[in-house]
Amino acid sequence: MRTIKYIIITIFFTIISLNSYAQNPFHGTWEWQNGNQIFRVFLFEQNSTTKGHFEMVEVNNGIETLVYTSDKPYNSAMAQHWHPVINVGLNSDHVSLSGRILDNSYDYESQDFAQYDLCESWLKMRILTTNPTTATWKVNYYDIIPNNAPPINIPMDIIMTKVE
């Protein structure tokens, strides 16, 4: 009896979870290929929000080499990894999302970065009506920023394809 109850509860929460996932067409893995480089974005649900990380890899002979990733330790002195740097929400039209992204792709511990402050940008994605597995990806600084904001390193205006 206890086992049956456990199975029912598990199925219930699985359905809820799948339903939630299904409601947001952006959850999953998105890619943009440029030559032998692939920019990859992972969007997932966390605490009723859409969170995410990104990475850039280089592909040579089918072998991927990491160029940068947002899911890395906070710095060389710490083991703890970055919290998700993408914080976005599905808009009421259900085909676009917007929110904030922190570009941490730099080697921000280097002296070259010392003049800059890490600074959040906004992120907007919109599913293309012509192909629902593709979406625009637009990143830019927003509102007041200091005049020492670093140039944004990640792609800022591309079309991505959902692969998972």
Place this chain on the structure above:
Amino acid sequence: MLFGISVLFTNCMEDSMEIEKPKADKYSVSRIGSNEFVKNRTLTEKLASIGRGIRQTTGGDYARYDNVQFDLILNEATFIEAIDGSYHSYTFGIYNEDDNYNINNIVLSLTENGDYEADLVTYTLTQEERSLIDSGIEIDLLDKMTVEPFDIDQINTYGRGSTCTEFVEVDRFENCANGHNVSSCTWECCGHCYEYVYEWQSVPCDGGGSGSGSTGTTPGGTTGSPGTSGGTTSTSGGPKATALTNTDGSSVRNPCENMNELFIDYPEYRQKLVDLSTTVNEDHENAVGVFKDGTEFDQSGTALEPYVELQLNPISEYIAIAHTHYETDATTGQDTYSVFSPNDLQFYYQRLKDNNLDHRKFVAFLVTGKGTRYALTIKNKTKYLNFFKYVTTYKKWQSGLAATQEETDYINNTIVPIFDKYYDMEGDNPAPIKTDNTDNQEVLEAFLQFIDEADMGVNLFSIDETFTNYTQLNYDDSEEDNIKETPCG
């Protein structure tokens, strides 16, 4: 940061200037800048000792001794000197960021051996009394004063004994008219709206005492003649003297005062705000502002770029920043937030932390393509700095230093969740502050809840089209629409 406490040496000004002849002839009083008193090596060593002796708060920017939070104002002091040259003291103001209406001063008094004794003088005030002082209205402070030696880490070389303290008012200066506003005072007048010099000395704890001046009342209510007897302190040597010095007033300041003063000092700025509000449908953000030295700036962003860059290290402190959040015809209602964004608030934080923004005068204005107009002021610097301290943790990561678990937890358990709750959330109960939310009232209510929950220490106001009438806004769930509106008088 100097001495481990937040100090403000940045506005070193003119040499000392004699202010007024006293009615009595025992002391002369002047205001002096740091460029004057830093020449006094014994004094600066004592100030350094105080900095080492007080305990840092977790925020790192302030320190506490007993129950007083310190932010010593070291760019100027009240200098009291005996006419015969036998004595002098320096009185320094302390920002009062605590939830009370008291005024605290640090007084460094010359002793016979050439050293300085440090005392903490507290004026214990009610809200009404503090408002009167901030409005320049005279009140009797004698029975509201207490003094205690700054008696930690052997900062004071004298020993504690079984004596008490007696206050007397000895001199009075009258160079400021009633109604003078302390918070807007100029260098010539600042700190001299209450030109009473109070003197204190040790007396036996069974009462009595000598001295000249006015009659005082003990804290317990017993009338003494003359002076005031306290019961907690012990000092040595002859009488010491102080005067109420340079208040911050943040906790009781009229919340509308920053706007009032800004438009008195820069009346033409109002029209610039009106003009700015006509640009909210351009395809970029714009900003106009004022620095403390009176210079103004005007900045435009780039077409289709949703940001405007402002100076990181301005020549003078920011006292006003107005900027737009635009909506273009192509994407009306989807471009920007109708309230201040995290980046806006963080910019103010970084400038405040770097002493590039004077929070006592500062007003942030926002006009948006969604039709909203807001002003935001910082009423409690400590709270504001405390909430945004995670930005400093980012900087720590950049420098390769390991953040403490507390610092990391603060980001993951406080900052991320609170921004998730109010900005951009989706799902069954979406966070209303989204760029595509055109229900300005809903977004405003969420923003007010956000600044309340964050305990950010700010005031928010709505503004009419002419930028003349301001209404303070507070989240209040007893109100019909959860927003309490208090028009500025």
